[in-house]
Amino acid sequence: MGKSLSLLLVQGAMLTATSVFGQTATEQSFIREHSLQQRTQRFGATLQSSETIKKSATTFVKRTHKSVNSIARKTPQPVYEPGWSVDFNTADQWDQFITIDANGDKNADESKKNGIWSLLLNDGNGMAMYYYNAKNTADDWLISPGINLKGGKTYYVNFKLRCVQATYPERIEVKYGNAATVEAMTGEILAPTELNNTTFQSYTQVLKPTTDGVYHIGFHAISDAFRIALYVDDVSVVAAPEADSPSKVTNVTIIPDASAALKATVSFNAPSTAYDGSALTSLNGIRVLLNGTQVKDIKNLQPGEQHTFIVDNISQEGLNAFTFLPYNEKGDGESYVVSAYIGLDVPSAPTNVMLSDDPNNIILSWDAATPAHNGAFFPNKITYRIHTVSYNNWGQPQLADEMDVVTDGKTQYALGFGADEGNPRQLELAVTAENEKGRSEKGNISNTLLLGKPDRTPYHESFVNGKEEKVLLPFAEGQGVTFQMAGAGRTVDESSDDDGGSLYLQTLMKDSVGVNTFKISLAGTQHPVLAFKLKNSTSTGTFYVYATVPGKGIVYLNKEQLVVGENKWITRKYDLSQFIGERYIQLGFALADKSNDNSTKVMFIDNIHVGDLADKDLAIAVSANKEAMRSETTNVRVKVSNVGDKQVDSYKLVLTVDGKKISEQQVNEPLASLEVNNFELPYKVESLEAKDMLEIVVTVVADGDTNTKNNSAKTNISVSSPDLSPVQNLSGTKVGNDVKLAWEKPSPLMARTDDFESYAAWSISGIGNWTLVDGDEATTAGDFLYDSNGAEIPYTHEGAPFAFIVFNPQDYSGRNLSAGGLHQFDAHSGIQSLASVHGTQMNIYTFDQEPAANNDWIISPALPGDAQNISFYANNVVATNQMTGQKVDLKQTVQILYSTLDTDTTHFQVLKAIEIAGGKWQKVEAELPEGTKHFAIRNITSPETAYILLIDDITYHVGGGSAEKYNIYRDGTLLASTTDCNYIDTNAPEGNHTYQVTAVYEGGIESAPITISVVVTGIKHLSATEVRYDVYTLDGICVKYQSESLEGLKAGVYIINGKKTMIK
Template identity: 25%
Template sequence: MAQVSLPYSQAFDNEQAFKTFTVIDGNGDGTTWAYDDLNYQAACNRNSSASADDWLVSPKFHFVKGVKYELKFSAKTVQDGTTEHFLVKLGTSATDTTSFSQTLIGDGSADNSYSAKNYSASFTVAEDGDYYLGFHYLTPRQTYSSGLGIDDINLTGSVEETKSSPKAVSGVTLKYDYSGGLTTLKWKAPTQFEDGTDISSPLTYAVRRVGSTDYLVNGYQGTTFHEQVTLRDMPASSVKFGQALLRYAITATCDSMTSAVAYSPFKVVGTPDELPYSETFSDGTIHHFWGESHTGHGRWGEMAVSNKYTHDSDGGVFNFTAAANDESSLGFSGLISLKGASNPVLSFWYEYMNSNEDEADTLEVQVSKNGGEFTTLTQVDVNSEDNLRSWQHAEVSLADYVGSDFIQVGFLIKSHTGTTCIYLDDVDIYNQVGKDLAVTDVSHPGRLRTDESRKSVVKVENVGADAVAGSSYTVAVKANGRTIGQAEGRDLAGGSSVEIEIPVTAPVVLNSDSVDYYAEVDFDGDENLTNNSSDTIRMAVALPSLPRPNNFVAVAATDGIQLNWQQPDAPRATSTAVTDSFESAPDFTISDWGDWTLFDGSKVGVYGVSSCDFPNNGAPQAFTVFNPTAAGASDSWKAHTGNKELVSFSAVGLRSDHWLISPTLSGEAQTLKFYARAYSKSYEEDFEVLTSTSSVDTSDFQSLASAQIKKDNAWKEYSYDLPAGTRYFAVRVTSEDAFALLFDDFTFVPDSTGAQNVVLTGYNVYRDGENIAALPSTTVNFTDASAGAGKHIYNVSAVYDKGESVLSDSQTADIADGITVVNTEKADNGQIYDLQGRCVRNVNVPGVYIRNGKKFVVK
């Protein structure tokens, strides 16, 4: 480890700074010191099953006998309400903890996670040599988890103990020439020592970049410093998304005494991002350069949170949480180019929370132009009673900055109490035109059906400046490019949005068990077509199990395309019950899966499992496919059979309205069975069973029975007789202020294995995906005389009194080429049929025949 010169300061501004320290996991429990990028400190979490024994060892220093050294640092807890203990020692090895024999602080403790506690220690060494500072975290084992954070380490040394250090430099300015990379750093020299006496001896200065321990100059005598620096000169570890923060630290030295560190303003260097700009902070990560500056310990930072705390349900926000009274923090973007924009607009969402609502905090939107100072553009009224604890949208014009080389946007929070918390999400900058509609969200069924409609809800936002009449646009849902549902729009003012419900049905002509599914808006005169469609997802299709026509063939003849097929196989005559234990369902999904449908009527967060970390924990939901092993949960969550179960966590603050809707049933009278239990005996859990004869829409269900679980958490089988005509059953959880209701092993007869009491009524004929004929059930051939020249794809389906089958295999016929002629086939090559569907033993008679669904010609 390289030797570090004094004066030394470490604010842990980035992970690279943390990596200059050595970490020793003394008890080998895998929980030890790491970089805390939310609080910009070195932090060690404590394992609740073991006492802490972890060392954070500084870089190497060369100490001299007779010099008095002064150590200062701050410490705080990771979780509030705990007391964490540590020692600070001096040693001669970075890896041998037994070398730390000189104690500097023997009774260190921290008991607050908001306000850090400052520590200092003066010491000398007995011999000249290389030494290391060791921060030894050693809190005894506790039943709860917490940890210790160390920050703002400063170390100075002086030969004469009676001398005072000079005051820090002041008036630091930083100019950066973005065209050539020349930095000009200026400061004012201190005129007094810390004890108030005047400085009469010469001053020298040390300058380094923040984030580096290497001095650019040391012993420098001027008060203006120049450096030619570009992004290539910055450490690779400090470059994020093609940009980096440039800031300097300056100390003054007089009579061998060194001042505290003074910091320059900051500049961001690199290549500006282009419009449209979007930052979602998904999963607590950034996708562009972001930085912050602060007073106190509260500061902006990206943070991973449960989806229920985000605006866009992507697991991340930009967060400021106050650590003490009267703090402020500026969170700022990197460089953003407005090139080509005539009307740029900043859009963002925020949620403000403050338990002390009498103190008015402020949130200012600030802008820096071409690397200049940040100035306030507008102030957001976060204190409005209507805005508290709910997501609010703000939109700010950036038109005044058109023509700039680049800008930066900043969010300055001024907090007056230690209880302030604010989230930012979905920060967007785009060029706003007059007419611009965007599809911003789509909620969709877990699976499409061919025999009934499902609901898709499409969110359309007017991101243009002009109001839009609903009659001027339509919204369509598409599968494999084919429209499967469409609705007329609704009136939208500029900046507003609407959710449009669209019934969707998968036509059998899609002929696939999965499709590319998306929504799009068609707006006459839209000036921006790049946001008219949603992302495409792969959507499952529940295909009908009705028998389809057999041995379909299509050939070209002189009078058109001749189509021939055989009648379908007989429908199933018996039913078979199935048991679904959800072992094949995706872990922790809260969306529809397979043929099951979920509906959350509560639409609020639920009580999660605080001791576990798993997707959608606490998010608004009806049910989740819970895998206790994958969640790291205890055996108290064990499923009835297998590894998985369904869990309905209770809604927070109101009665649950959580629906689980079955796959399509056979329609015959049958008995439904399943197992259920409450997680805890301490809560009363309620549910009811309902049936529907038509669709999965909750308004179509009628209550069949209800149940209540009191002071019991054992698995119990429930059984219900479903009347004939039932197409779906539903389990609706209605518990109030409870915790969790568990379900497993549903036994029933689905449509896919039920007896098919159907009557064949006819056939549909398709050419190139379009229905060209509807035929009676007695007809098993058709001639298409209207097909144009070229190749065509044909299919046929069987139509029953209860629906339509899937399509037959596709056949291709070519009008231009005619029928391909092959040699005479022998009868022993497989069963052979003529075009009337008759099985023939010999093929001596010239004509067209079918074998294994393929045509051949005998001459």
């Protein structure tokens, strides 16, 4: 997938692992883990499905690697007789074996099974597994218990082998020896063999020892590095029968005692034929082995005779292997092995677990548990435990918190709330069964139930800037999905309405991908439609548009076999009137391509609308550069969208700034339904503009537009000035009919603090006049936030190389971390700061992604060259070690540097280096020497603690030089220029006048104006500080109007009289 495509993330949602093309869910997770092994360590906090955030500190695990030659020795095992067999369906059978890690490369993390043999046991079905090491060729042994064998006698060694994926074949050899050691494995059973079969292949190999003795079978994994998994199953050793020895017994039944006592009734028919198929003429007896140990030698049986007996005092509860070995004077005949569970059986996981989609009270129900192995069982004594479900990083489901318990075999549970309440979320529950013997090996997961109040119409999703506003639920399966080369997501490369984003559906080979909306209510609509834009670039596959109706299933609105990829945006509309009476519907889009063509196929969807369409309805959106200089012309960007059903032939655009009409533009170009048109309206900021913030409003007016709610939109522009010091302490005094103005010279240097509030969140370039240099060029990492399923929630630009990013914790992929209680990333002031994050680089020898040292620079704008003091605030994160619970201070190392030349990093000299520690904002200061043209802040943190460095409120001084003169303005008109620091406006007309004074520097460049108001009446004296206050929040809410004071304002950032001001 291209860098500009990102898979769709859904809060609280994760696709349940399902079998795809013959692979088990476990194997799919192995493949995903194998293909995504280059993951960085997890540090981040976890986001709960209810959109709250855990308040515990972020987590940190310091991993170490240990190399050790290890032998997993079990307690001494008995020696077995021929007829011994294992199917690995119980841990007891696994415990008969010894594992040897001959090359000492097992994972130091005991929860990981890389580089060793282990038991893979799932719901009573087991097998031995060697799991790959990414760097080392396998050298690992799985050695059987001892088996008594006769010299010169022929024995058959039976086993099954397979790999996970043919493209990653495994290698194995099988040997034998007279001790359970590597050195003793000298005899060959199976020469080194490459396995590319993904289903079990059976092997029957001959073993003929030369002397009597106890022998062990050794399975030696010798796969290349970075394979996946090698499986061994159904191992047995039996004597090779002679032609006229007995064939196997028939009609075997083993009935465990119904009271759960450790005994069983065994019945069989003695063989009636010899091993070669001829009539059996001699039968000396039948030996019965229990778990490889003889418990019965039954004699005096006639060929074909039925025999029944009871086995008492069985030593182990659980699965027991019964081997029947008939014999006569020719030797042992053909053996027969069968397993039976003896004693009280554990329950299997309840099946058919269902959540009812009930708007009043959701019911969880399930089918009663059954014995896991057909042993003794008492259904009315089963306790059921109800769990929530989480998913790990590989998408594997896990039992989470226990929610409640149901006793006495009851099979349903009322949740006590309805499905149409609260915020959008998904619910999955799992049920396990338990009796006095134990708990089921797994819990089966319910259907996924959508919870939350349905969305209302009009419903609109346009993927602005590649982000979705609504909850969308992706689904995907197939070979491309397994390798993360197919799926549903959003992109910034395509857009039908020029808003920087759309949805994509992408397949590779044998994939089905799609997305569903959340619940949508059509209540109150008259003629609802689904309308959207579609761009198709593929000529293979099937495209589906459908509605899912509760209780009724899927209703297809369109099922289209793709034949031509037109690669242009077209409009699609579908009538939804048939669903008006439904409680809700979910709308869905899917692309299925089951061909063997392994090329990328992609289609794009945008501008989704659900609801009634007015005949004529224009909507408007407005944006502009966040900042404009005084006397500069900036363009106001306007997007007009026709969200109605009919074409609009003409309309006009009206631009107002702070309530003053600036321009009006007539547009006579027709605009079709669901089409957009973009405009740029010029606006010149006045040189004497006194406000630091302007409100821009654009209104669209069209005849017949019946919806005026979406006809106006607004944005704000921050007004800036050159870095030139203004005059100080301007005052005005009325003397007769004259007004005498006086001021002080500008300060040689002017302090400037950049709080990074005016820049677009998550920008990595274009951050004012700062120069950013990414010296390490590493792949940036995250691990800052995880959803409730354990999946990382990435931030914008994660993975792209960058130096610093505008970090906004209140808009982290649409989530407000601060409001959720996660404050580690809060800014020092306002809501934004700069962040340098940890990164990874690929080791060219191992192909692992390894942590990289930071080398990230932020270089200041040009300075006047005066010696000056600079300061900034810096912060790091303190985390918690997951293993020990101890706090870990992820300290960051910062250099402050200066240059007397330019922004070339080779021209900088180090002033000082400091350590940022403690997880709290700390002030950092430095003295720049005379002649400094630029200073730099550089993150040089080592890989061991690299995580995140936050920088905020950088203060430095600009200006310098001397003013050549001063310009004096009255009501926006230039009155005069003077080199003095005073001026008399003679015979000023009566009324309220605005006087402004600017300092004029070399080249005629003016500073920002200083403004006072003078009423030419009886007022004797006014100063520039005697004002009333208009106070607005950053989102435009007026909190004070013409107030005489600022008392009562809470701490925060406000727009006061048009200027951004921080109240502490």
